[in-house]
Amino acid sequence: MVGVRRGELRDHRDAVFHLAPEARWKVMAQENVLVQLENLRTHPAVAVGLAQGELTLHAWVYKIETGEVFAFDPPSGQFVPLAAYVYPPDEAAVRLRIAPAI
Numbered sequence: 001m002v003g004v005r006r007g008e009l010r011d012h013r014d015a016v017f018h019l020a021p022e023a024r025w026k027v028m029a030q031e032n033v034l035v036q037l038e039n040l041r042t043h044p045a046v047a048v049g050l051a052q053g054e055l056t057l058h059a060w061v062y063k064i065e066t067g068e069v070f071a072f073d074p075p076s077g078q079f080v081p082l083a084a085y086v087y088p089p090d091e092a093a094v095r096l097r098i099a100p101a102i
Helices: 006-016 021-041 044-051 089-098
Strands: 060-063 068-073 078-081
Touching (some): 006 021, 021 044
Antiparallel strands (some): 060 068
């Protein structure tokens, strides 16, 4: 799996071994998205944008079979349907501030 170091992948396989193969793939894909988001946070330009409050990052997973999009919800620690995802209040304010006028 791209983006997960070999030792991490092996440890992760042990943690999800009890799951059915389809559920195992789902969990591993979601974990990979979160690992990639953490990697992205270390990029200098991203780190500056985050520190200045000008950038927010989101972890989304796309389910090809159904076309559904799921967003990671930090308070619950789960991926939830995008339609049910509630942006944090501070982020909603940033979105309004940078939204183009119609």
